[in-house]
Amino acid sequence: MKTIDHFNLRNFDLNLLIAFDAMMEELNVTRAAARLKIQQPAMSHALKTLRMLFDDELFVRVGQVMKPTSRAISLASRVRSVLQKAEDALSFSEQFSPLTEQRTFRLGFSSELEVHLLPELMTHLRKVAPGVRVIASYAGRQNLHGLLERGEIDLALGCFGEQGQWHRSEVLFAEQLACCFNPALMPFSTPLSQDDYLNQPHALMSFSGNLMGCVENAFNRAGATLNAVFSAQNFLALLSFAQNSPVLVTLPNRIARRYCAMFGLVYCEVPLQLEVFPNSIVWPVNAENDPALEWLREQIRAVNQRIESADVMLH
DNA sequence: CTGTTGCGTTCACCGATCCA
């Protein structure tokens, strides 16, 4: 194994590498300083020291951004690799022991997964890890990154779209859309025809403050336009609405299957070729090697698998 | 206990650049 020159490293403030990495991320001294929770002059001093040590400007101002020099660009990946290894080494802990461990996990859920997966996950965790506690909160596309970045949640579950560079994700399952309606108010036979589906007023789940929410693009790509008259974040409001009104509710397949009958609604598939919506587990990259979170992800996968098998048996 | 050192902060000021 190659030996480490401790004397040389002792004379190099490793915080400078963190400053360098922050500068590469932000390309702005003030924002890089804010990222490190120091003031801009301190960041400026750090940059000055880095310039002296590497004998290169590293970042030159071009207009409103600090453009990295070729030397900075070539250093970037090596610096990131060093920091990643340091973080991995420091975050390493003993193997997680579910039977004895006392730990509180903070999980962010999209609203449908909170209802559909969380109860079964909790039932499972109570059996296999009695010392584990869970604080669940809402996580959506808009607030996911902030929640993970600020460490307010350990991981998130839901349909979130693209992930940032500092996050890792794995697809848990691919969700399709389904629809349901009150047969007493809408006397359609199932499966629904495309015309019947498209010509009726619709109610959908939306977290973005508009009527169609994140499914809008999927319908656009399928060349379909829905007459959306109502959207809500909570699917119970949609089902309750459809119970009393002649309206088609389009919502995630799993939710539709499980809750339609409770509201006296008929379940059917959406008569369109729509893309699927991947529901993922998302966690910050710095928790990559946390054995407790690794264990938890495994439990989530197992519980999800069980739910999927039960759904298949039922339908 | 005291002086030294290192680091970060606030403050002030300057220069470069952007934009209305």
Next chain:
DNA sequence: TGGATCGGTGAACGCAACAG
């Protein structure tokens, strides 16, 4: 062209750690 914004620099100061 002047105001706004941003980065760079230096002085003064506070604080904590450390050595003697």
